[in-house]
Amino acid sequence: MPTLKSSVTISDAHVARKRFGQNFLHDPGVIARIIQAIDPKPGDRIVEIGPGQAALTAPLIAKAGQLHAIEIDRDLVARLRERFTESELSITEQDVLRVSFSALADQLGGPLRVMGNLPYNISSPILFHLLESAEQIIDQHLMLQKEVVDRMVAGYGSKVYGRLSVMLQARYQMVRCLTVPPGAFMPAPKVDSAVIRMVPLPVSAVRVRDWPIFAAVVALAFSQRRKMLRKSLAAYAVMLDWNALDISPTQRAEELSVDHFVGLANAVASLPLESR
Incomplete structure (x- = not known):
């Protein structure tokens, strides 16, 4: 009461x-x-x-x-x-x-x-x-x-x-x-x-391996949302296996699902430290 x-x-x-x-x-x-x-x-x-x-x-x-x-x-x-x-x-x-x-x-x-x-x-x-x-x-x-x-x-x-x-x-x-x-x-x-x-x-349901890297990849991708990923993520583009990620480097950020972003960021997190 x-x-x-x-x-x-x-x-x-x-x-x-x-x-x-x-x-x-x-x-x-x-x-x-x-x-x-x-x-x-x-x-x-x-x-x-x-x-x-x-x-x-x-x-x-x-x-x-x-x-x-x-x-x-x-x-x-x-x-x-x-x-x-x-x-x-x-x-x-x-x-x-x-x-x-x-x-x-x-x-x-x-x-x-x-x-x-x-x-x-x-x-x-x-x-x-x-x-x-x-x-x-x-x-x-x-x-x-x-x-x-x-x-x-x-x-x-x-x-x-x-x-x-x-x-x-x-x-x-x-x-x-x-x-x-x-x-x-x-x-x-x-x-x-x-x-x-x-x-x-x-x-157990959260698939993001490294949150700072995930946040950085998402921010970069949307920093110029009309740019293709190969340009907005130019630092990583040549090192990623786009086919394995089921993503085209010519896609734009707004075309990627959350799951695609998670996979993309996890792939970046898996690159050698000197490549990131």
Whole structure:
């Protein structure tokens, strides 16, 4: 049951700060659907990125009993601490890109369930940052710009298929949960948003041998997406057995499936060190 302290309402006087990419969720229907998608249970180690005015924080605590939040805005941190007890809410007051989720998992006692309404201006860096700790994460439920979610789940051949699509699909199973209109936020953003569920694949199902090399190959291939692979990957092109990879060096990055990229990067990882 919520404590008396939990019943205090965070003041509406807080003004959303553009530099932190703040848009506060306020639509009760959308909030209920997000909580339903997360399906929190008592004992879950839930970490919320950017709790803001606690629109999702409060119902999550009501169901899970406790939550850990990451919040950079000191004014919001103070308000959250006024509203919730220490046993309900612990807070890391820091830029999320500086937080080690692996260390946080150790601190909280096991793998994490991560969720949040991500600041749209740094959503891609946050996604790549979370990717580094995927082995310590059970699932992620994240609110992002709809166009970013479209890129995340895009298939090869799509105009929006790119580096983000390949990197995330190689490590996660992803499902779009719901689309959220601008009016669900204050202030209202100029674009639609969407919530996505991301479940890390079992380690046994991840075929990438060397993640830094995989990341470098994907980045190079998409750095000039209209270039043929033999040009964008010129440093490796003559050393690769393209036929064995079932790839033509005249193909472009957007034409390769995630599996093709994995095979390509693994082949590069197998080259002699002096050739890489």
